[in-house]
Amino acid sequence: MARQDLVIRIAGEAGEGVSITGQMVTQATARAGYYVLTDSVPPAEIKGGYSFYQIRLSEKRLRSRGDSVDVLLAFNQEAFENSIEHLRHGGILIYDSAELSPPESDRYRSYSVPLTDIAKNQVELALSKNMVAVGAVAGLFGLDTEHIHRLLRESKLAKKGEDILNKNLKAVDLGYQYVSERVAERASLEVRPSKLEGRIVISGNHAVALGALVAGCRRYAGYPITPATDIMEFLADELPRVGGAVVQAEDEIAAIGMVLGASYAGQKAMTATSGPGLSLMTEMLGLASMAEIPSVVIDCQRAGPSTGMPTRHEQGDLNLAVYGAHGEVQRVVLAPASLMDCFWTTIAAFNLAEEFQIPAIVLQDTVLAVRTESIPQPDLSTVNIVNRQTFAYRDAGDATEPGYDAASGPERYLRYQITPDGVSPMAIPGTPGGAYVATGLEHTQAANTSSDARNHAAMTEKRFRKMDGVLAKAPPAHEYGDPSAEIGFLTWGSTFGVVAEAIDKLAAQGIKAHALAPRMVWPLPTHQIDPFLKNKRIVIVPEVNYTGQFANLLKTHYQHVEFTRLNVYGGQPFSVARLIEAVVPNASTDVAATREEAAAHA
Amino acid sequence: MPDQVFTPTITPDRTVEEYKSGVKPTWCPGCGDFGVLNAVYNALRGKGYAPEDVVLVSGIGCSSRLPFFSSTYGFHTVHGRTMPIATGIKVGNPDLKVLALGGDGDAFAIGGGHFIHAARRNLDVCYVIMDNSIYGLTKGQTSPTSMVGFVTKTTPKGTPDRPVNPLQLAMASGATFVGRAFSGKPKELADLIVQGIDHKGFAIIDAYSPCPTFNKVNTFKYYRDQAVELPREHDASDVMQAWARAQSTDPVYLGVLYEATGEASFEDHIASAHSGTEADVPRVISSILERYS
Numbered sequence: 020m021a022r023q024d025l026v027i028r029i030a031g032e033a034g035e036g037v038s039i040t041g042q043m044v045t046q047a048t049a050r051a052g053y054y055v056l057t058d059s060v061p062p063a064e065i066k067g068g069y070s071f072y073q074i075r076l077s078e079k080r081l082r083s084r085g086d087s088v089d090v091l092l093a094f095n096q097e098a099f100e101n102s103i104e105h106l107r108h109g110g111i112l113i114y115d116s117a118e119l120s121p122p123e124s125d126r127y128r129s130y131s132v133p134l135t136d137i138a139k140n141q142v143e144l145a146l147s148k149n150m151v152a153v154g155a156v157a158g159l160f161g162l163d164t165e166h167i168h169r170l171l172r173e174s175k176l177a178k179k180g181e182d183i184l185n186k187n188l189k190a191v192d193l194g195y196q197y198v199s200e201r202v203a204e205r206a207s208l209e210v211r212p213s214k215l216e217g218r219i220v221i222s223g224n225h226a227v228a229l230g231a232l233v234a235g236c237r238r239y240a241g242y243p244i245t246p247a248t249d250i251m252e253f254l255a256d257e258l259p260r261v262g263g264a265v266v267q268a269e270d271e272i273a274a275i276g277m278v279l280g281a282s283y284a285g286q287k288a289m290t291a292t293s294g295p296g297l298s299l300m301t302e303m304l305g306l307a308s309m310a311e312i313p314s315v316v317i318d319c320q321r322a323g324p325s326t327g328m329p330t331r332h333e334q335g336d337l338n339l340a341v342y343g344a345h346g347e348v349q350r351v352v353l354a355p356a357s358l359m360d361c362f363w364t365t366i367a368a369f370n371l372a373e374e375f376q377i378p379a380i381v382l383q384d385t386v387l388a389v390r391t392e393s394i395p396q397p398d399l400s401t402v403n404i405v406n407r408q409t410f411a412y413r414d415a416g417d418a419t420e421p422g423y424d425a426a427s428g429p430e431r432y433l434r435y436q437i438t439p440d441g442v443s444p445m446a447i448p449g450t451p452g453g454a455y456v457a458t459g460l461e462h463t464q465a466a467n468t469s470s471d472a473r474n475h476a477a478m479t480e481k482r483f484r485k486m487d488g489v490l491a492k493a494p495p496a497h498e499y500g501d502p503s504a505e506i507g508f509l510t511w512g513s514t515f516g517v518v519a520e521a522i523d524k525l526a527a528q529g530i531k532a533h534a535l536a537p538r539m540v541w542p543l544p545t546h547q548i549d550p551f552l553k554n555k556r557i558v559i560v561p562e563v564n565y566t567g568q569f570a571n572l573l574k575t576h577y578q579h580v581e582f583t584r585l586n587v588y589g590g591q592p593f594s595v596a597r598l599i600e601a602v603v604p605n606a607s608t609d610v611a612a613t614r615e616e617a618a619a620h621a
Numbered sequence: 622m623p624d625q626v627f628t629p630t631i632t633p634d635r636t637v638e639e640y641k642s643g644v645k646p647t648w649c650p651g652c653g654d655f656g657v658l659n660a661v662y663n664a665l666r667g668k669g670y671a672p673e674d675v676v677l678v679s680g681i682g683c684s685s686r687l688p689f690f691s692s693t694y695g696f697h698t699v700h701g702r703t704m705p706i707a708t709g710i711k712v713g714n715p716d717l718k719v720l721a722l723g724g725d726g727d728a729f730a731i732g733g734g735h736f737i738h739a740a741r742r743n744l745d746v747c748y749v750i751m752d753n754s755i756y757g758l759t760k761g762q763t764s765p766t767s768m769v770g771f772v773t774k775t776t777p778k779g780t781p782d783r784p785v786n787p788l789q790l791a792m793a794s795g796a797t798f799v800g801r802a803f804s805g806k807p808k809e810l811a812d813l814i815v816q817g818i819d820h821k822g823f824a825i826i827d828a829y830s831p832c833p834t835f836n837k838v839n840t841f842k843y844y845r846d847q848a849v850e851l852p853r854e855h856d857a858s859d860v861m862q863a864w865a866r867a868q869s870t871d872p873v874y875l876g877v878l879y880e881a882t883g884e885a886s887f888e889d890h891i892a893s894a895h896s897g898t899e900a901d902v903p904r905v906i907s908s909i910l911e912r913y914s
Binding site (some may be wrong): 163217218219220221225229232233237238240251256259260261262264266268269270272273275276277278279280281282283284285286288302303306310396399446448449451452453454455456457458459460467468 | 634644671673674676677678688689690693694695696697698702704705706707708709710711712713714716717734735737738863892894895896897898899901902905906909910913914
């Protein structure tokens with residue numbers, strides 16, 4: 020009988036080709052029709068240091084990286100030591116016999132595969148070690164090597180000449196052959212591919228960048244920072260192809276400044292950063308709220324505070340995104356919950372920023388940023404693009420146009436006209452009759468500075484009225500499980516995926532649970548949360564941080580609701596087992612065992 | 622896109638009045654910034670720009686209020702961030718005429734990092750720094766161009782910090798047009814601004830603009846005594862000559878100390894990187910989806 024899923028981890032030293040091996044297997048697996056979802060920890064150092072690439076494949080849609088590893092491929096001793104605890108009971112260890120000799124254990128079965136030796140002596144190309152590894156992994160679950168061959172032929176390797184290409188193809192075949200002749204448990208590792216058609220294999224950060232492009236983003240400014248940089252790299256390639264531009268700024272303050280400048284000049288613009296960068300941007304974000312400039316900031320959250328653990332996961336920037344400001348600001352904070360959602364939420368961020376002339380912050384998670392997943396190709400025909408309301412000069416006599424102050428005469432454009440919804444048409448430089456000074460000082464409707472008490476009150480109300488519109492346009496929340504359940508998970512961001520998987524497992528044990536993850540975390544979409552809370556006896560708020568930032572935010576509005584906080588803060592996402600344990604406290608704490616139990620029930 | 626576009630009639634001979642907003646300047650009587658404001662009006666009139674095609678970008682400080690007194694578009698940003706916002710505006714729409722304005726604290730203290738990089742990029746912007754060697758808006762503290770020993774409320778025993786040399790900093794950072802002016806000579810300043818605007822690339826003009834309220838040392842009289850026009854034989858294309866004359870404190874030289882012509886601007890680089898237009902969006906998106914399938 021075929022398995023539900025298979026989790027393979029390739030672990031080694033940075034620079035050893037862990038990522039290349041992992042990406043190759045992922046791409047080929049997706050082409051073979053599997054649903055595939057990856058997690059990786061790029062090393063903090065350029066070369067040296069432990070890194071891994073984990074691939075989970077299944078016939079069905081996946082929502083998390085998997086609690087434990089079925090097959091571990093260790094390139095060296097350090098990789099073995101760091102990863103072995105994640106290998107499930109009865110899992111398979113494959114190691115390069117030239118690099119390490121792991122101890123015997125009854126916890127796992129181990130096979131030595133002479134990756135280095137095969138590459139050196141049989142392929143006669145030492146660099147082909149990674150391709151031997153790719154073949155070995157493919158051999159474990161019977162992946163048709165033709166998919167790998169095709170990828171190699173399409174890759175840069177093909178440009179290096181027939182000989183190099185053929186050697187790499189041979190390396191794949193030898194790795195495959197070695198494993199298929201020796202690993203006895205192959206039959207138990209078989210996973211059926213799905214019939215997934217029209218899928219793409221993309222990382223969360225690239226999905227963000229693609230969403231930005233589709234939303235109309237034509238200017239990007241950024242400062243490189245892990246784990247956000249690949250958004251910039253993607254757009255640096257693509258934006259010039261559509262007449263756009265990417266600027267590498269001197270720091271994050273400059274990056275957001277360039278975004279505001281470009282948006283003021285009429286372009287949709289974005290920056291992406293991580294927590295340290297978002298901290299630097301807070302003053303400018305205040306300017307964006309005050310001067311009412313549409314702008315989008317992607318914050319790829321990583322474990323903090325300070326430089327923290329740049330490659331590790333933590334949902335620690337919610338407070339900063341929501342409250343990080345001087346004075347009282349208008350902004351929207353969104354959080355994608357899945358890889359597909361990275362694409363759609365970025366579009367929603369642009370639409371909200373444009374319509375309400377405010378900054379929109381997208382709280383990306385590290386696990387989503389680095390995750391590669393096979394997803395159905397987004398249906399672009401359903402994309403709705405919103406553009407800001409602009410001011411157009413018509414005729415000197417037409418004082419009824421929005422933006423004109425009839426009392427001051429037709430020539431007088433009111434950039435910050437007080438309107439019922441708080442949105443005032445924005446003049447783009449170059450537009451006759453629309454000249455105004457954008458400023459962070461409090462200002463009148465005509466954009467002149469003012470410290471008048473009544474004016475400040477009126478303008479504050481005008482700006483905050485926009486937040487009602489923002490709430491009304493909140494993208495729908497993610498929901499999963501049985502709405503009639505009394506046990507609820509109220510969560511945000513990528514944690515939702517693990518929650519959804521836990522709900523399936525609980526359902527298999529006869530326990531009903533229901534989950535909600537608002538895409539918009541600020542302003543708090545109470546119209547989405549109220550109906551969810553109505554019938555809940557227990558509301559668990561799982562999040563990857565210490566203080567329970569989302570729970571605290573919820574508590575400010577729902578003082579009488581008891582939220583059960585559930586926090587992990589080790590730089591890793593939740594395991595499914597940890598969530599199940601929160602509902603069924605007597606469940607074993609052994610992660611691997613729990614997973615096996617749950618699988619047995621399923 | 623606006624649903625209607627209005628094309629204004631071109632006025633070949635514009636008047637200075639067309640560039641005034643009608644907002645009364647907030648500066649103290651006798652402030653050097655009045656001379657700079659007049660020079661800006663005259664430079665814009667000299668160029669004959671339609672006010673709606675011009676953006677004046679400034680930071681925070683007394684002098685950074687200048688955009689409010691003009692009928693052009695303006696962006697009064699936050700302290701020290703004039704250059705990033707000006708960069709964004711030019712990258713957003715390279716056709717706009719962008720003039721950056723602000724004080725010495727804005728440019729060389731809080732904004733010092735950005736100044737260097739705007740110069741390096743050779744952004745096609747003219748940046749007029751109203752240099753009074755004092756913080757005026759906060760009522761009299763030492764600035765990055767104050768001389769050693771300058772006594773202020775925050776440096777009662779005199780500042781120990783050496784002053785920044787704005788012209789040498791600009792040259793060392795790669796600026797392609799470096800000039801100095803004095804608001805007591807607004808006609809020459811206006812001419813210099815026109816030259817800075819005409820220059821392709823980053824033009825910086827350090828304009829002495831005395832603060833009569835808080836700086837009793839660097840006064841109008843001080844600059845009238847110290848500042849002289851560059852000698853006729855000065856070769857602005859020679860960076861070593863420019864460096865030497867920028868170093869001089871007695872006298873200090875007014876005029877174009879350095880200019881490198883024929884260099885590509887930042888905007889040129891962006892335009893040359895383009896391999897398509899907005900019309901290519903559907904094709905580019907399809908090619909990306911193809912690549913990821």
